Structures are given as C-alpha cells and as structure tokens.
Amino acid sequence: LAKTTQPISMDSYEGQEVNITCSHNNIATNDYITWYQQFPSQGPRFIIQGYKTKVTNEVASLFIPADRKSSTLSLPRVSLSDTAVYYCLVGRRDTGFQKLVFGTGTRLLVSP
Amino acid sequence: DVKVTQSSRYLVKRTGEKVFLECVQDMDHENMFWYRQDPGLGLRLIYFSYDVKMKEKGDIPEGYSVSREKKERFSLILESASTNQTSMYLCASKRQDVWNTEAFFGQGTRLTVV
Numbered sequence: 686l687a688k689t690t691q692p693i694s695m696d697s698y699e700g701q702e703v704n705i706t707c708s709h710n711n712i713a714t715n716d717y718i719t720w721y722q723q724f725p726s727q728g729p730r731f732i733i734q735g736y737k738t739k740v741t742n743e744v745a746s747l748f749i750p751a752d753r754k755s756s757t758l759s760l761p762r763v764s765l766s767d768t769a770v771y772y773c774l775v776g777r778r779d780t781g782f783q784k785l786v787f788g789t790g791t792r793l794l795v796s797p
Numbered sequence: 798d799v800k801v802t803q804s805s806r807y808l809v810k811r812t813g814e815k816v817f818l819e820c821v822q823d824m825d826h827e828n829m830f831w832y833r834q835d836p837g838l839g840l841r842l843i844y845f846s847y848d849v850k851m852k853e854k855g856d857i858p859e860g861y862s863v864s865r866e867k868k869e870r871f872s873l874i875l876e877s878a879s880t881n882q883t884s885m886y887l888c889a890s891k892r893q894d895v896w897n898t899e900a901f902f903g904q905g906t907r908l909t910v911v
Binding site: 717719726727728729730731734772774776784785786787788789790 | 801830832837838839840841842845853855856887889891898899900901902903904905
C-alpha cells in the first residue's frame with residue numbers, strides 16, 4: 686500500500702477555506718485516495734474518495750493532479766465543528782480495500 | 798443507518814487476564830477491522846477479516862488474536878493483557894466492493910490494563 690505523508694497539524698479561522706495536502710509518491714495505477722475525519726472520542730468517518738481530477742460532495746472537495754502523487758482535501762468555509770483529525774488513505778482498488786491503513790493524520794484546529 | 802456496536806465503552810482489566818472485545822455490525826458487511834489508537838501514533842491496524850472464519854494480520858498483531866464465527870460479529874482477544882495494551886480500540890466494518898472505501902466505525906473501547 687502506498688505510504689502517505691500529511692502535515693501533523695493546521696490552524697484556521699471560522700469562515701476560511703482549508704486545504705490539506707497529502708503526498709503519496711508511490712501511488713499505483715489501481716489505487717484510490719480516501720479521506721476520513723475523526724472527532725475526539727469518536728471513530729473516524731468517511732468523507733470522500735477519488736481516483737483522479739476533482740470530486741465534490743456536500744462536505745468537501747478532493748483535488749487530484751494528473752500525476753496522482755498528491756491529493757488535496759478542501760473544506761469550504763470551515764466552522765468550529767470542523768476541528769478534527771483528517772486522515773488520507775491510499776488503497777488498492779483491485780483488493781476491494783480490504784486493508785484500510787491509516788497514518789497519523791492532520792489535526793485541524795478551527796478558531797473563532 | 799449502519800451501526801457498528803462495541804460491547805463496552807470503558808474497560809479496566811488486570812495484567813495477565815484474558816480480555817475479549819466484541820464488535821457487532823448490522824449491515825451484513827463482509828469486511829471487519831480492529832484498530833488501536835494511541836496519542837501521536839494514529840490508528841494502527843491489528844487484524845482484519847474479509848469473511849467468516851477468514852482473518853489476516855494487520856501491522857501490529859502481536860499479543861492479539863481474533864475470532865469471526867458469524868458474519869456480524871468480530872472479536873478481538875488479548876490472550877494475556879499487559880499494561881502496554883492500554884489503548885483505545887476501534888472496530889470497523891465495510892462492504893466488500895472494489896469501488897467502496899467507506900468503512901463504518903464503532904464508538905471505541907477504552908481499555909486500561911492495570
């Protein structure tokens with residue numbers, strides 16, 4: 686499975702757009718990119734997944750450049766409730782993501 | 798809504814005890830996972846199961862075993878609990894689908910071994 690690298694922490698203010706970038710230099714052709722969010726004292730929650738270009742849902746957008754060696758999770762107009770840890774995962778599509786491997790994630794702190 | 802239920806939210810056990818952590822999911826998912834989470838280390842995969850009676854080791858299986866006798870239930874067993882197994886334990890389940898990366902997590906069990 687491709688190793689991922691993300692910033693340990695980020696700070697933002699309410700109403701700002703937050704972009705968290707994940708590096709996955711050895712991503713393979715069949716690999717998907719997935720992001721999860723974890724609030725304190727809760728299990729992680731799936732946010733978004735993508736393979737290439739841009740994916741958007743009601744929570745976030747995921748930007749993946751053509752070389753797919755990195756990806757950026759974009760959170761529009763964050764609020765205090767977006768304070769959480771965000772994990773980037775890369776997994777092999779042809780194995781059905783049987784093995785979900787999390788890293789240490791990015792701790793986002795949103796201040797008033 | 799998918800529900801993944803872990804049997805205990807908090808657990809205190811003594812060193813050397815055999816500990817069972819239970820996890821039940823109600824969505825007929827094929828894949829189930831056990832993780833432990835420690836400050837600064839993120840989530841680390843202990844074991845996962847892709848079907849009944851099928852299991853594979855994750856990244857840190859030492860000191861743990863698992864059991865999956867029924868599709869909905871995945872148990873994590875600490876054969877002889879030690880203080881370094883004090884941690885938050887998280888169970889997850891996922892549909893077996895090559896296009897699907899969405900796993901559902903339980904609320905976690907905070908285990909303290911004294």
